[in-house]
Amino acid sequence: MYSCTYTEIPFNEIPDWSLVGEPEWTDSVYQDGIKNAVLLATWEGKLCLIGGNRRILSLKAARARAEEDGTLADRPWLDTLKALVYADVPLAVQSAWAIQDNEQRSDNPLHLYSVIKAAMSRHDWDEVYALSKLNKKRFEQAMEYDNLTPDLFQMVVQGRMSKTNALAAARLGARQDYLEQLAKAKGDNARITGKDISAAQQARTAAVLQTLTPTLVPTQQTVVSTNHVMFLVVDENDILDMRLRGYLKDDFHGAFEAATEGGKMLFRLQEV
Numbered sequence: 001m002y003s004c005t006y007t008e009i010p011f012n013e014i015p016d017w018s019l020v021g022e023p024e025w026t027d028s029v030y031q032d033g034i035k036n037a038v039l040l041a042t043w044e045g046k047l048c049l050i051g052g053n054r055r056i057l058s059l060k061a062a063r064a065r066a067e068e069d070g071t072l073a074d075r076p077w078l079d080t081l082k083a084l085v086y087a088d089v090p091l092a093v094q095s096a097w098a099i100q101d102n103e104q105r106s107d108n109p110l111h112l113y114s115v116i117k118a119a120m121s122r123h124d125w126d127e128v129y130a131l132s133k134l135n136k137k138r139f140e141q142a143m144e145y146d147n148l149t150p151d152l153f154q155m156v157v158q159g160r161m162s163k164t165n166a167l168a169a170a171r172l173g174a175r176q177d178y179l180e181q182l183a184k185a186k187g188d189n190a191r192i193t194g195k196d197i198s199a200a201q202q203a204r205t206a207a208v209l210q211t212l213t214p215t216l217v218p219t220q221q222t223v224v225s226t227n228h229v230m231f232l233v234v235d236e237n238d239i240l241d242m243r244l245r246g247y248l249k250d251d252f253h254g255a256f257e258a259a260t261e262g263g264k265m266l267f268r269l270q271e272v
Helices: 026-032 053-069 091-106 109-122 125-132 136-147 150-157 163-170 173-186 194-209 239-245 252-262
Strands: 004-010 038-043 046-051 080-086 230-235 247-249 264-269
Touching: 026 053, 038 091, 046 053, 046 091, 091 109, 091 125, 109 125, 109 136, 109 163, 136 163, 150 163, 150 173, 163 194, 173 194
Parallel strands: 038 080
Antiparallel strands: 004 080, 038 046, 230 247, 230 264
């Protein structure tokens, strides 16, 4: 339906796309170049990126390495970007293709999130969703990036936090400030690690445990009328194990749903 051509774009002519993800294949591209062409499309005279975020990031990182060690002249494969270019593809179709490419090849939730947000800003997300046939669970997982603070989100964009750690951080709620302080203490280019996430989770649980009374009373499935309440979901048969397996929810209905799905009991706590 859409015509396609193969081309090689000179490195210095690569558009300034907003790339997301990490340069995961720098070593491979440094040695042999990009093996699979990136996917591009044109629309109203503009060249758009559909698939290949991390390949381009890897190409840039590999070229920077070659420039630093003086081997760029010996690595001609770093001078161009291999691309398949589809002509005159509407933006909604491009977004659907980007989602499908992400699902089949990339597994880059940050790219998925950026595609979804762009479609929402254009007000054609319903069309994109129908075309892409995106799984509801994957959509909800990608949209968890909305829960990150701006500083932590920027760290993900910069490649300073993995996708797994980013999603875990998004579930920390107000305790993301712990990670922000930790990041500042570690320095401008430091990464947030799994140990950092665990420390934040433990700090949050510790803060909750300090507010507990000796007796915990299960909350009934009713609407709680309050502005500042947090909830802890714990195993029904082992309350003592909540230090390891409990987690907080900022909203009652979300907490009750989590309790129901996990076979747990729901307890009401004071604000922490």
